[in-house]
Amino acid sequence: MDKGRVHNRPSLIERLQGFDRRWIFLAMALAVVGPLLRPCNLPFKASPMVKALYNTIDELEEGDVVYLSADLDPPATPELEPFFRAVVLHLKRKNVKIALGSTWYAAPPLIERWIRDVVEPQIARPGEDGYQGAPDRPYRKNEDYVWLGFREGKQAVINKLGSDLWGNYDGRAADGTPLDQIPFMKDKRQLDDFDLVILLSAGSPGAKEFVQQVQTRYNIPMVASVTSVMTTDLTPYYDAGQLLGLAGGMLASAEYEQLVGLPGLGTQGADVLNVGQIVVILAIVFGNVIYFASRRRRRFS
């Protein structure tokens, strides 16, 4: 390299190599906020895995009881709360009883809020704008649903749920009501006694541990809604038939909302997600173009 070139102004590629990444953060912020202010309504369609999940729940009959394990924390709410709202509406429309539990210490405040907002009140009133399908009805505590609470112990707790659910929760609900005083829980002593297990998982312990510890051993019908990051790990369980349905991430939650006829947080988010992913793809292409251009320049200089 001669001395003259050192003092030259940097070339376009050199300037782009020093590109401040904070511009990308700003572009991403605009990509997130923009579609929330002005929705683009980009189309999406339910995937076979989500449809399989929907069909499994649709097969439940009035009076059936499901165990819903919400193993999650606040960061997972954008991806899993829309699914929770949609699946609870689906269950309530079919008059299915719900037993809720968790193996994550951060979950109880979230679940208690969701119970107040989604399980107990009527959320799809007839003729209300935006909702399609049958209306639901308010659910009563310890009659239509029970909140069992959180238990520490990770895989050990899940393993015990398979053999002795009552023992795991010390024979009482989170509010102290003995389980033998809750009519629909009287003969639900272990997970195998439930008609379906629905998992909302944000990591470990979660859907993977439920499949490993109880599904395979007791052949329990299970479906799962998981965060995007977990989807590739869980897909083999769906392919092998160990999970009867799988919803991965916010987009899958939006797909479920679409199937249930409850456009909500997931549908709003899916729109933003589509725009955000376009920005990510452009950033990847941009980075690769700069990389290959600088490599080519180095090779010929």
Added chain:
Amino acid sequence: MADAIPFIEILGYWLGIFLTLAILSFLYKDNPFYKFAEHLFIGVSIGYIITQQYYDVLEPKLVDRIGVPAWHVLLVVVLFLVALGCAAVAVRRRSPASVATAAAAVFLLAGAVYSLFQSGNHQELGPLVSSIDWWIGLIPLVLCLMMFAKSVSPRWSWIGRYPLAFVVAFYAALEVNGLVQADLGAQMQRSMADLDREKVNINEATPEELTQLPGITPPVAREIIEQRAEQPLSSIDQIEALPGLTPAQRATIAEERGHLIGLDARAGTEPGQRNWFRIFSEVLLLLGLLASLVYFYFSIEQKGAVGKVSRFGVWILMIGFGASFGYTVQGRLALAIGRAIDVMGKDKDPALAERIQGPLVAGISILIIVVGIALWELKLRRAGRGSAGGPDAA
């Protein structure tokens, strides 16, 4: 309804918006607003964890099981030991502070003993300790106390290894068992069955086999079985036209038509049809798995034929990592979307969102943070320390 929400709760929403933006300010650079939010988050989290673990785990699993009288006696024993230790120190040092500490310990001990006899808890202890469950309930307590030995002194740290060994062995056994049954056994069985499995013949399949097909739910399977009992189906397309199906079931089958009879054919009406696409997929999966294992086999130099197989393995791994990366990006974006929806009040009742005024609060928070960071940078420059680093500097 929104009017019924107390002001303190609205204040909580405002604080949430401010703290969200304070955390995001790290994208510009490490700064005092970010540090404040981070420390607050850690402090609140630890307080929450301790409370939650006590009420949901320690109380039902340990405190209730051991019983209040036993805890009372344990408190007396612990205070007795503390008082004894303080007294020994007071005798040796003879300083006013050590004498005062010993006196306080003895006073507390006397209070605990008085309260034990006053409450009559000592009388209830007899029947409690005669139960075998009570002694079993003590095991986790003893293991917990042994764990604390690690933090008392390096000399006693060996005691802490026993509960650790117990935990590691217990969870290793659970994990291995689960992995072998669910990951190795069930999935290998499924893969091996697929390799030689023919297409599902819809005129002969059992209801279970039919429901394995995409779009065929148990009611659709029942309908197929009823229909074929009258007359065997001559084409897959006839499923879609079955009279007893609902419009939704018909639409689902129409969407899955490609999977039923297309390249990834799963269903047929003739006996002996092989699912060649499925066989190709399974063979590719097996070869990809073996090639990936070759890449991690370091005992042979990876050149020539081994190198080519290893290269193929790298491609398979890259495809896997690419899929994971794509989903990870989606997850991180969802996090940002969740916070944006919350800040903008898009997930709230319109009346509540009106009271919170999220976008306005966000604007004011951004202004405070921007001005604050500018003043902080000015102060740093005046002090001659220059500007702090970007996101990577932390």
